Amino acid sequence: MMQSKTRMSTIALAVKMVVATTAFGVMGAASAAAPDTTRVIVAFKPGAKANVKAAVAAAKGNVKHEIFGMDAMAIEVPAVALKGLQNNPNVQYVEEDVIRKPFALTSPSTGTPYATGQLVPYGIKMVQADQLPDTNATNRKVCIIDSGMNRDHEDLVGNVVTGEYDAGTGWWYNDEDGHGTHVAGTIAAVNNSGVGVVGVNANKKLKLHIVKVFGANGWAYSSTLASAANKCGAAGSNVISMSLGGGRKTKTEENAFNSLQSKGVLSIAAAGNDGNTVISYPAGYASVMMVGALDENKAWATFSQYNSAVEISGPGVAVLSTVPMGTGSEAVLTVGTTSYAPGAMEGSPAVVRTGALADFGIGDQVNASVSGKVCLIARGTVDFATKVSNCQASGGVGAVVYNNVAGAFGGTLGTTVTSIPSVTATDVEGAAMANQLGQSATVGIKASNYAYFDGTSMATPHVSAVAALVWSYFPTCTGAQIRSSLTKSAEDLGTAGRDTKYGFGLVRAKAAYDRIASLGCGN
Structure with missing residues (x-):
């Protein structure tokens, strides 16, 4: 039995093998605002950065994070200084820099389509990844915003991976938490005989870009997420996978994801693991696809948050995947x-x-x-x-x-x-x-080197990987069209039509491919 995490689960592993909640860090090391101070995002007018920085300094505040790709920064200032900043003519708006957190059964391969000696997690077949070869996946890139990825993992080595260095959390290839490596395995664990599991895209063709936004300290801010998403876009990513979130929206995040959507990027995020009707963000933004979790019987996972924003579902209970070697x-x-x-x-x-x-x-x-x-x-x-x-x-x-x-x-x-x-x-x-x-x-x-995790964090990479897989066959489709095709081809579960627990239903790779092949991108 492998280790379980995110929402603990102990499910038997019927093979012999030597084989969330953290939150994400900031550009500088994540830490809570000092007493009598508050951390906010300040959006400023183009060209006014120097003037705003001077105003922050005059207010005895500190710039904590400059948001990549936007005229905005996260600052920490005495609470009494907020009104003055809000009235500064160079400032467009001031908002709280809210916290964001990540929301973690197999069968042996018979040799088709995966090598013998491979474990095939139940979710791979459930989303029909075994029915749609990843032959064309070299034309797609998935950006994983998470805790990094153990690039030397025996079941991830050989993938085409790039990533970012962060001054606070370090290099993308060091994963102190394990969450990001687990997500990466679901997306792209390698089809290598006798070693571990397979991911949705298992043949080392899909490109990955890793933005490490949280480390061992356990949490950080929405400003970091906005920067990370913009870095994904700058790296040429087609799909952004985010197994994380929090309960309040911010204009800065929303603007970032709206901008990415306008550029053709498909952003996908977890619904959350509190089992209530709260809408989590970034999943709750209209420009982001919200993912709920199912178990191996296609039943709604009771921890999966349910509301009108849930759009699609994926396997999220007892998901076996990679974790940093030996952990x-x-x-x-x-x-x-x-x-x-x-x-x-x-x-x-x-x-x-x-x-x-x-x-x-x-x-x-x-x-x-x-x-x-x-x-x-x-x-x-x-x-x-x-x-x-x-x-x-x-x-x-x-x-x-x-x-x-x-x-x-x-x-x-x-x-x-x-x-x-x-x-x-x-x-x-x-x-x-x-x-x-x-x-x-x-x-x-x-x-x-493997573990069972539960959570909408595990459902999200299934959907992200399927999106990239299907899109690789139809690269002229837009991100919005792929999103629509995934929902229209989903297996309807629960109440007929879209509902609050399943959304449109279970994501299905082959069904989505067949639909686009028959009807085209826009139908």
Whole structure:
């Protein structure tokens, strides 16, 4: 089982493999405004930058970020100075520089269309990426605004990638958070036999441009996003993918995305993960396509924000993709000669232990008979932390908690700290292991290069990658026409027609291609 993130999920990985919420940083290191000061965006008249900077200095303020491609800057000033700046004849408007945040099941390939030994995340087939080759993708570029990308990742090496240096967050190829690398994997993880997963565009043809806007500190401002989007445009990007957002709009961001739309760029962003009706931005701007999340059964993900602005949906629950090398985790479980596909118990230490498998009931009591053994524990009545703690207190070296209803499940130890590894198993696996008591069992958590993430952050790159894939076949179409074609060819889900949870429905690559091939770009 791989590590899960963004909204935690522990889903079993039925293969053997050695394999959001942060927010984004600013040009200078992200930090909250000092007490009695406020951070705002000041838009000024063309040619008035020097005069406005002088006014900011006179007000005992500081310029924090000059917005790339716009006559605007983010400043931090004493709150009492705001009125004077608003009345300055060189200033067009002043607005709050609000915070923006990111909103993170497979089958083995049979050899067609992906190499044998590849894991195919369920979302790849769900969006029909396996039905539309990325032969022409060299004519498209996707810009990913996120936490950067681990360019040396075994499953991303070979892609055509460019990126930006940021004075606050550093080089685009260093991803301290993992979020951006996960997004990049969904878009373009490489079809390389025996290594990891595949992305929507899996054959190293699609061009990527990475703008790193957040680091390990966890948040930043809308001014940074406006700059980042403009940099995407300046780099010649066709599609901008943004797995991030926040609850309030700004005129500066809206102007940036409106301008990019007028230049033919298709901007796509996450709806948000709070499970309410709040409209997040930038997804809520008319010039940006808002993406909601679905699970592997095409059901609405309960964390996905729902409102009239949701336009389209993509896979966003238990999405397996790349994370910086060695930062993910994989659950392992073998009993005798049988290898199982466990889930990781959240909070388990990353260790692997071996001992004879022993029945530990429901784990409600300490029992010295399991000393030196692996505890097989039935789910039910007692919380997971107590079950694993009792196993440890009994001298057990590891714990396996199996389900008392059908299917896999995710467990957490909460604030309880244990020294023994613990994993979860399905009811079927538990029944099988009950017939293997006394056999040697190996259980644990080990480092991985992949992880399961949940979130509209994961749905967004599916849609962005499909947009680029379809567009590569029809490069004379405009971004607006591709956007319209994606919605008109989406698989209608939920209430008939557009609705607040699914938008127009599930994005589908082959269906969109067929529609344009039959009806043309503008229909």
